[in-house]
């Protein structure tokens with residue numbers, strides 16, 4: 001059985017501006033569908049990458065997976081437990097303690113007034129667990145020194161701070177860690193070290209990762225499956241090998257064409273072509289059609305269903321014509 005089962009996951013935000021409504025004296029409601037009808041499974045001890053441009057819904061899915069945000073529709077099941085199940089709160093609480101999240105900015109996610117020891121053990125202490133020697137042990141597991149436990153976050157570099165965040169995530173012995181762009185705020189030389197550490201920890205602790213990134217090249221060597229998101233919808237899902245060798249969706253192809261064009265510092269030189277549409281008024285039919293080089297009339301009117309292509313899935317009317 002899959003550890004994570006996501007079905008029809010949807011999140012709509014109310015983005016109405018009450019102040020504007022007061023000025024123009026009418027009540028106009030505006031809604032933004034950040035995530036729409038997303039389905040995927042994640043096998044235990046595997047890494048599932050979610051990729052897509054800014055605003056494609058990656059973080060919103062991540063936040064729903066850890067229970068920080070409620071879905072508008074659809075559901076997230078972890079080990080068979082539906083996170084939205086209100087009739088069995090004890091079961092949901094227990095499964096939530098199996099899930100942790102690591103954020104992009106290790107500066108913002110550590111309390112500057114707390115010593116590292118207290119930061120790391122906090123999730124365990126909050127549940128009344130045993131914290132003896134825990135911080136020292138975890139610091140060494142993430143490549144820092146037990147002597148660092150008494151220091152404050154400002155005494156560390158960005159990469160070291162992300163290691164502290166990883167140690168804190170590991171403290172409650174999670175099964176699933178959602179990593180939201182965990183290395184994109186770090187220098188390129190440090191990125192690889194943190195990614196290697198995360199790979200090692202995955203094996204040592206038997207972890208399952210959801211790895212969120214806008215950068216396909218980062219996830220290529222980490223992921224067992226890659227889900228590509230466009231404007232809140234999953235448009236393709238495949239193994240890294242299938243995705244890189246035979247991408248089915250024109251959007252994936254566009255991302256891949258942009259990916260190698262990095263400068264020496266890992267910055268994207270040329271973003272994928274065309275503007276990302278307004279998510280409040282998304283295009284009809286296939287939302288990618290205004291940017292798609294192979295779009296036909298049908299793409300403007302009919303949203304393509306997700307279809308199986310060998311071991312991959314893609315939502316494109318013409319995906320089957322691709323090699």
Ligand SMILES: Nc1ncnc2c1ncn2[C@@H]1O[C@H](COP(=O)(O)OP(=O)(O)OP(=O)(O)O)[C@@H](O)[C@H]1O
Pocket residue numbers: 013014015032033034052053054055056057058059060061214279
């Ligand atoms: N709390 C919110 N209220 C209103 N709109 C939101 C909220 N959170 C996210 N959004 C919108 O939902 C869409 C998806 O955002 P999300 O942050 O999930 O995308 P993302 O792929 O993670 O992007 P990025 O890489 O920039 O973080 C965006 O259009 C964003 O502006």
